[in-house]
Amino acid sequence: MADIFIYLGYFVLTIDLILYTYSFFRKEEANVFFVSYLAFCFIMQFSMEAMYHFHLNNLFLVNIFIIGQMIFLGLFYNSIFNVKSQKRFVLISVGAALLILAIQFATDWGQFLRFNLFEITLASLLVVIFALIHFYNMLTESKKYYYISIGVMFYLLTSTVLFLIGNLTHNLSKEFKFLSWQLNSVLLVMYYGFILFDWKKNFSKKSVN
Amino acid sequence: MNVHALPEKEIVAIILYTSLFLMILSVVLIVFFYFSRKKIIQKELEKKDLVLQYQKEQLHAIIFTQEEERKRIAQDLHDDISSKLNIVSLNSHLLTAPNLTEAETAEITENIINLTTKALDNSRKIAHNLLPPVFEKFGLNAGIEELCEEFETSKSVKTHYKNEIDFDDKDIDKHLHVFRILQELMNNSLRHGKATELWISFTNKDGVNNCDYEDNGIGFDSSNAENQKGLGMKNIDSRISFLEGTIKINSEINNGITVNFTF
Numbered sequence: 001m002a003d004i005f006i007y008l009g010y011f012v013l014t015i016d017l018i019l020y021t022y023s024f025f026r027k028e029e030a031n032v033f034f035v036s037y038l039a040f041c042f043i044m045q046f047s048m049e050a051m052y053h054f055h056l057n058n059l060f061l062v063n064i065f066i067i068g069q070m071i072f073l074g075l076f077y078n079s080i081f082n083v084k085s086q087k088r089f090v091l092i093s094v095g096a097a098l099l100i101l102a103i104q105f106a107t108d109w110g111q112f113l114r115f116n117l118f119e120i121t122l123a124s125l126l127v128v129i130f131a132l133i134h135f136y137n138m139l140t141e142s143k144k145y146y147y148i149s150i151g152v153m154f155y156l157l158t159s160t161v162l163f164l165i166g167n168l169t170h171n172l173s174k175e176f177k178f179l180s181w182q183l184n185s186v187l188l189v190m191y192y193g194f195i196l197f198d199w200k201k202n203f204s205k206k207s208v209n
Numbered sequence: 210m211n212v213h214a215l216p217e218k219e220i221v222a223i224i225l226y227t228s229l230f231l232m233i234l235s236v237v238l239i240v241f242f243y244f245s246r247k248k249i250i251q252k253e254l255e256k257k258d259l260v261l262q263y264q265k266e267q268l269h270a271i272i273f274t275q276e277e278e279r280k281r282i283a284q285d286l287h288d289d290i291s292s293k294l295n296i297v298s299l300n301s302h303l304l305t306a307p308n309l310t311e312a313e314t315a316e317i318t319e320n321i322i323n324l325t326t327k328a329l330d331n332s333r334k335i336a337h338n339l340l341p342p343v344f345e346k347f348g349l350n351a352g353i354e355e356l357c358e359e360f361e362t363s364k365s366v367k368t369h370y371k372n373e374i375d376f377d378d379k380d381i382d383k384h385l386h387v388f389r390i391l392q393e394l395m396n397n398s399l400r401h402g403k404a405t406e407l408w409i410s411f412t413n414k415d416g417v418n419n420c421d422y423e424d425n426g427i428g429f430d431s432s433n434a435e436n437q438k439g440l441g442m443k444n445i446d447s448r449i450s451f452l453e454g455t456i457k458i459n460s461e462i463n464n465g466i467t468v469n470f471t472f
Binding site for chain 2: 165
């Protein structure tokens with residue numbers, strides 16, 4: 001029963017990806033980095049699902065997902081910012097974060113196979129900061145990618161805590177083990193819903209014309 | 210397995226990272242609110258400055274037009290009346306001269322009568338220009354009708370005037386603004402737009418009085434802000450703000466101008 005949210009999440013994500021890809025190729029209006037991010041999410045979700053079915057440990061995919069999310073969303077925000085210093089801040093912070101994480105993984109490879117707390121905190125915080133900078137810019141400008149940013153803020157703030165306690169839930173009894181992940185899947189559905197809503201607001205009208 | 214199987218170090222790390230995450234987040238949020246407030250306040254200040262500047266410009270325009278108007282009246286008085294009265298006075302002096310023949314006296318008196326008639330005519334014209342008596346006595350509708358007639362006869366412009374509103378004489382102050390706006394628009398159409406046909410219509414939509422004005426002149430590029438800062442336009446703007454109405458001006462080059470305002 002709880003799985004329904006997981007599949008609903010996949011479903012909404014697929015629709016998001018199709019719609020944004022359509023807008024991108026038809027009108028070249030959708031942001032290329034955001035489309036890549038959606039494609040990345042799509043691939044990640046389905047490879048996680050596949051590995052789950054083959055009874056493999058898919059935890060390292062979570063790490064790849066979080067780092068990839070930071071890179072793609074960082075590039076996405078970098079491309080929509082207009083102020084030079086903000087653009088530079090995004091590039092430098094993402095670069096520095098990647099460097100630090102590379103050093104961490106190089107010294108302790110084992111971190112890659114479990115919930116890496118440092119990486120989750122760093123990556124999520126950076127994306128949240130980027131989204132906040134975008135909100136700051138939107139105070140006086142048009143509301144471009146408004147709902148996407150709301151979704152990003154909402155999902156990252158809530159899911160980060162869930163990921164942070166991920167190592168704890170690992171050891172819980174079968175009954176409660178997946179509770180936080182069920183919660184996460186509900187959050188994901190809402191997140192993808194926000195992205196869908198943003199598409200409806202910004203692109204659907206133009207594609208009709 | 211249960212929670213206690215986790216090494217204590219792990220749990221501490223989780224707690225530390227979670228609180229660190231929330232701590233940094235709250236700092237970031239506070240910084241965000243601080244800068245947002247600053248930005249909003251700055252934006253508001255800019256807006257107020259803009260309003261102030263606009264008001265100042267309007268005031269300048271009013272003073273300037275007042276001076277222009279004075280100059281024009283002074284010139285009219287000087288050219289059309291004073292000069293004629295001067296000649297009248299000279300002629301009357303001539304009358305007092307001795308040994309005038311009958312014919313000479315008749316000529317001089319005729320001159321005087323002619324000149325006084327002209328002076329009278331001119332003074333009426335000046336007064337008329339300042340405030341048309343028809344408008345004052347019979348209201349806006351008659352005033353505009355007369356204005357159209359005047360334009361048709363003296364300036365060879367075709368006018369089409371339509372009115373659906375029964376104007377209330379109590380609002381004569383307001384109507385004067387409307388009259389002046391139309392006067393200005395018509396003068397502009399003629400002087401700058403080289404229009405040969407004008408359309409004016411008053412309608413009442415849901416209790417709001419509308420005036421539509423149109424001409425077939427050469428028009429201007431209404432998207433160009435430079436074209437909206439002329440003195441006449443500023444005057445119209447301030448009159449509209451007196452009327453607490455709104456105005457929409459649309460024009461394209463070679464396509465005339467359409468103006469729609471409410472009052």
